[in-house]
Amino acid sequence: xxxxxxxxxxxxxxxxxxxxxxxxxxxxxxxxxxxxxxxxxxxxxxxxxxxxxxxxxxxxxxxxxxxxxxxxxxxxxxxxxxxxxxxxxxxxxxxxxxxxxxxxxxxxxxxxxxxxxxxxxxxxxxxxxxxxxxxxxxxxxxxxxxxxxxxxxxxxxxxxxxxxxxxxxxxxxxxxxxxxxxxxxxxxxxxxxxxxxxxxxxxxxxxxxxxxxxxxxxxxxxxxxxxxxxxxxxxxxxxxxxxxxxxxxxxxxxxxxxxxxxxxxxxxxxxxxxxxxxxxxxxxxxxxxxxxxxxxxxxxxxxxxxxxxxxxxxxxxxxxxxxxxxxxxxxxxxxxxxxxxxxxxxxxxxxxxxxxxxxxxxxxxxxxxxxxxxxxxxxxxxxxxxxxxxxxxxxxxxxxxxxxxxxxxxxxxxxxxxxxxxxxxxxxxxxxxxxxxxxxxxxxxxxxxxxxxxxxxxxxxxx
Numbered sequence: 128x129x130x131x132x133x134x135x136x137x138x139x140x141x142x143x144x145x146x147x148x149x150x151x152x153x154x155x156x157x158x159x160x161x162x163x164x165x166x167x168x169x170x171x172x173x174x175x176x177x178x179x180x181x182x183x184x185x186x187x188x189x190x191x192x193x194x195x196x197x198x199x200x201x202x203x204x205x206x207x208x209x210x211x212x213x214x215x216x217x218x219x220x221x222x223x224x225x226x227x228x229x230x231x232x233x234x235x236x237x238x239x240x241x242x243x244x245x246x247x248x249x250x251x252x253x254x255x256x257x258x259x260x261x262x263x264x265x266x267x268x269x270x271x272x273x274x275x276x277x278x279x280x281x282x283x284x285x286x287x288x289x290x291x292x293x294x295x296x297x298x299x300x301x302x303x304x305x306x307x308x309x310x311x312x313x314x315x316x317x318x319x320x321x322x323x324x325x326x327x328x329x330x331x332x333x334x335x336x337x338x339x340x341x342x343x344x345x346x347x348x349x350x351x352x353x354x355x356x357x358x359x360x361x362x363x364x365x366x367x368x369x370x371x372x373x374x375x376x377x378x379x380x381x382x383x384x385x386x387x388x389x390x391x392x393x394x395x396x397x398x399x400x401x402x403x404x405x406x407x408x409x410x411x412x413x414x415x416x417x418x419x420x421x422x423x424x425x426x427x428x429x430x431x432x433x434x435x436x437x438x439x440x441x442x443x444x445x446x447x448x449x450x451x452x453x454x455x456x457x458x459x460x461x462x463x464x465x466x467x468x469x470x471x472x473x474x475x476x477x478x479x480x481x482x483x484x485x486x487x488x489x490x491x492x493x494x495x496x497x498x499x500x501x502x503x504x505x506x507x508x509x510x511x512x513x514x515x516x517x518x519x520x521x522x523x524x525x526x527x528x529x530x531x532x533x534x535x536x537x538x539x540x541x542x543x544x545x546x547x548x549x550x551x552x553x554x555x556x557x558x559x560x561x562x563x564x565x566x567x568x569x570x571x572x573x574x575x576x577x578x579x580x581x582x583x584x585x586x587x588x589x590x
Contacts, residue, residue: 134200135174138165140450141203142406149206160188161199216253216364220246224258227265231272239269253364254320256294263288294320301326305333321361325351325368332375341383348376366403370396370413377420386424393421408451414444415456422463426470434471438464455493458484462496465503466580469510478507494531499579501527505545506585514549521546537572541582560589 183189223246230239250259267284328351335344355369380389425434465480484500505520528534548559
């Protein structure tokens with residue numbers, strides 16, 4: 128994102144209700160020029176500043192376009208702060224702290240203490256140690272203003288500050304230990320904060336996986352999820368963290384091919400998410416991660432009826448949150464849809480999603496996914512016995528591969544096989560597939576390639 132595009136992406140990220148709130152809250156303002164700018168930018172599909180300048184060439188404000196863009200950006204952010212003032216306990220506490228600062232400078236110390244008492248209770252209940260540190264700092268300042276000689280109380284408040292700082296330091300250490308386990312060690316003391324305990328437990332889980340204590344690893348995550356379930360208020364406040372833990376467990380279950388248990392947990396997690404009023408980018412990405420896991424299960428199971436449902440669900444979800452979900456996420460999902468339908472021999476639907484990718488590709492798209500979409504397109508037309516199309520697609524794919532790298536031995540084998548056998552009878556094809564399988568056993572396809580498109584599974588199904 129370029130600097131001059133920041134306002135464009137901010138406006139595009141707004142929901143309908145956020146836009147409505149912004150416009151309603153701006154109506155009382157005499158200066159409506161920035162609203163005209165807002166509407167003009169909102170109409171654009173890609174930011175085009177020369178067009179904006181041309182549109183408002185007769186307006187005086189266009190001379191100071193950068194200034195008015197910054198003004199509009201700040202007004203939108205202010206509107207979002209007001210609109211989302213109750214989006215989380217963190218936001219509520221930040222507002223209270225701002226109120227306390229204003230009240231303090233007005234000398235309204237009694238109201239300050241009342242607000243601080245309310246904030247302290249919320250921050251303690253929701254384990255907001257960083258904000259609790261600031262709350263105690265204001266509590267000390269106010270008490271010092273009211274009773275400057277009460278050193279004992281001032282000492283007590285300062286020690287409370289110190290305790291919150293220690294908890295915050297522990298949180299930082301846990302983050303570092305999870306980022307780089309080799310360089311940072313974990314403290315053995317008991318964690319009071321559930322967030323800190325979560326980081327420590329996830330570190331433990333990863334170590335158990337590394338040493339192949341898989342059953343212990345599974346139990347570690349299950350116990351952690353149970354603890355979150357027993358703290359419904361914290362679960363609601365930090366739902367994206369809870370969702371992430373569940374995704375880790377689901378990833379483990381898929382790796383162990385425990386699909387039935389995974390499906391049950393997916394259903395329960397989706398039901399729970401319906402009770403959470405949270406549309407944060409972090410949570411949206413965790414939900415996309417859940418859909419990836421669910422699609423992986425569908426790739427490994429037979430039957431298409433539920434696959435149609437999950438694909439429709441993903442399409443609807445991405446459409447609702449397209450401003451947050453990166454384009455490459457949508458490209459990845461379309462590729463997965465095509466792959467699933469291909470492996471389940473629904474070639475019509477597989478071809479639909481392949482064409483969705485190839486007909487709408489851009490220079491920004493992931494080259495690896497475009498390459499394997501071309502491979503998939505080739506295999507689909509082979510299955511449909513489209514001999515003339517196959518030869519054209521082989522030439523196109525060869526050009527694509529040569530641009531990126533040398534053509535690998537397994538690629539040469541498969542391309543030669545496809546060109547040679549496309550018009551063979553079913554029986555003759557089966558014989559050639561068996562020969563191809565033996566040749567690839569001598570020079571196997573790398574595992575990371577099979578993660579994109581499982582050539583081996585396709586060959587085995589046709590032998």
